[in-house]
Amino acid sequence: MLSQQVKDYLQANRQRHLEELLPLLRIASVSSQPACQPACRQCAELLAGQLGQLGFDAQLRPWRDHPLVLARRAADRQGAPTVLLYGHYDVQPPEPLELWQSPPFEPVVREGKIFTRGASDDKGQLFAMLKAVEALQACDRPLPNLIVLLEGEEEIGSPDLERFLTGARRELAADYAIICDSAFFAPGLPSLTYGLRGLVYVEIAMRGPAADLHSGTHGGAAPNPLNAMVALLAALQDAQGRVTLPGFYDAVVPLTLQERQAWRKLPFDPQAYAALLGTQPTGGERGVDLLERRWARPTLDFHGIVGGYQGPGAKTVIPAAVSAKVSCRLVANQQAGQVVKSFRQFVAAHTPPGIRSEIQVLSESLPVLVPLDSPAMAAAAGALYEAFGRKAVFVREGASVPISELFQRILGIQPVLMGFGLPDDNLHSPNEKLELEQYYGGIVAVAAVLSNLAGKDSLAGKRG
């Protein structure tokens, strides 16, 4: 429970908390654009400065193109647990600029929403964590040991972050991890994301003739690697939309009755979803519920096939080589390494005479499935109730959130995803916004969860 004093403090400081967010939003920290490198550094420095003012030992860690911000603050109490807070200060490119109603890096409040690139993803959410710490400190409330990790390359896929975490494993040892970089399932409905899908993304290459050949002169004799590729890919999925890799589904954790019932109560409208897609949601496995297919079942998707002729009109070419980009989303407890191994065997077994094949793994991440009944989840659910006055729903997400999987796999911490954006925040689109009530509520929620966790004992002794 958050003390009335902290609640009053937060209520009284709303305007200042908004104003202090603006300088951060004005910095064009687009990690994918090399010209923004100074802006990214400026962002990291600003945040390290603010953390310093809150009593953190804050450092910039140079890492690839944009520095990581790493800050620690010890609790007063011996034996207090350690909480790792994560956010990212880099943002998506603002383009296409002409679709913005106001310039993307000039934050403007209209109708209770603040519009800028990065408002919801993720500057507003990460700044709320800092303001929550400020409030507890100002009101002399106990805090846990805190580690803050702010990343500057999330929007370019956190390249090489795994290596950083592996190297900093001891430094980052924590009991709990809180990630504010997600959204409510629906307006007014606070949400805790307890499941994320993993990913195996491979590129399969096939070579046939030494050079592109004329399909008239050599058709029927020269083995066509695109024909072979199509046969291989088609064999990966059956008529029911199930993946045919041997043992693929063996480790899949089935949906519990409880989950199934809870999901049926979510305000999810299949009609509206079909309208969003622009077609019927007929992908994936036949006869499986829609949300289950998106959240709790693995998938197979082909993303593109390179090679041959792709210009306008006809060219009668037998390509020398082609490659296909293929991925599977994974769910708990599928092992990415095992799926990669199955892919390798499958490709070798489906390479016909006259064709050579190879497979390259482009991306590999584990699914995340956090227990619903953990103390951290209970603390987060209580905090969201305090902040937003409504019981949180437990949801999953079909995409991967790489940092969650890395926290789980490298640091051994089950992350709590308690973001407070809304589904219509236009995260990667023009006119990104964050609703002010979500921002203020988010500060309350983080303050509450930190208060809740501060009273627990460190699990450090129990960790291996």
Add this chain to the structure above:
Amino acid sequence: MLSQQVKDYLQANRQRHLEELLPLLRIASVSSQPACQPACRQCAELLAGQLGQLGFDAQLRPWRDHPLVLARRAADRQGAPTVLLYGHYDVQPPEPLELWQSPPFEPVVREGKIFTRGASDDKGQLFAMLKAVEALQACDRPLPNLIVLLEGEEEIGSPDLERFLTGARRELAADYAIICDSAFFAPGLPSLTYGLRGLVYVEIAMRGPAADLHSGTHGGAAPNPLNAMVALLAALQDAQGRVTLPGFYDAVVPLTLQERQAWRKLPFDPQAYAALLGTQPTGGERGVDLLERRWARPTLDFHGIVGGYQGPGAKTVIPAAVSAKVSCRLVANQQAGQVVKSFRQFVAAHTPPGIRSEIQVLSESLPVLVPLDSPAMAAAAGALYEAFGRKAVFVREGASVPISELFQRILGIQPVLMGFGLPDDNLHSPNEKLELEQYYGGIVAVAAVLSNLAGKDSLAGKRG
């Protein structure tokens, strides 16, 4: 039989016949390069001038970018047959220039071969036809009625030539058609090409979601048109490499025992062919002889799949739309229109819910299979024996020669393909050449076949 007088004349005029070819070879008539438009016109004018000197009524017919040369010359004898001679004066682009040993439009004779772009394909061959007419005329030998059609857009696929031939059907009515635009099967082995494959080339488009989607968020729900396309394409061919379109093989004319035996005697080395391909010739139908697969069996080849992500690395996209370029080579007596109809039905039947499909026909041409025992074939075989001293072999060709199919379909004439290039003439590559003995022999051969045909009666009365 060619008279000794004509033979002597041709022997005596070899040097001049070579020198007169050079101005034609020097013109860079690259039909695909707009800057060469004046050169193409110059070529056409030069040829019309030469035909005029041979007593032809020669005209330039403006057609698309490069004019057609159309010339007629009446026989002295009433009731003489009409022979249509075809060649093309345009050439392939000479690039890459740095690989030429001498400039591509400066003809040079080295070791009995003349090197220039277009020497063999097709300027040398068409000019031989003109010199044959000259010789018969100079020696007062009877000629049939002659129509010469020289095209300037063969190397860009004879676009719209069908419309010209349809409009000029009466004007082009002939008993026989001779095409000199092919090669011997092997050095020293004169060849008559009696079969060509036809073609149906379609582009199949599939649309799923209204926009590209994130495969994490929507994978398993959004129907992926690339997955659907792969399933459709794979279903077009079975594990034996046979096309599964219903009735696809029904009209295929089986190879005769005679053909099979004759082909086994051809100097064809499967090892050398595999070395040329750079892999084993495992394409097409299992258990069918290699030359039969290349010449006498229909095929299915995929040429490229457009859509989704084709750049380097991974992108987790469910594409909104994809399209596939697909063709079948056809053999006699398959009907292109019937195959197109089967494709349409197959695509409609293999379009899953949530996906829309359409099919566009990019190219359609009929196979050609000329009887081996026709008077024209006998005349051509006799002429080749006279010219080259060796019995001609009858071969087929896996590719389409559009003009042959058009002569057959639009004009109702079975064409005789009696070209005299060699397989290593580098037709579309640097250092194209024509061997002088092939050029001189070609003139003899055309003179002989025209002599042979001049004595026959016109079939005009028998034509519908």
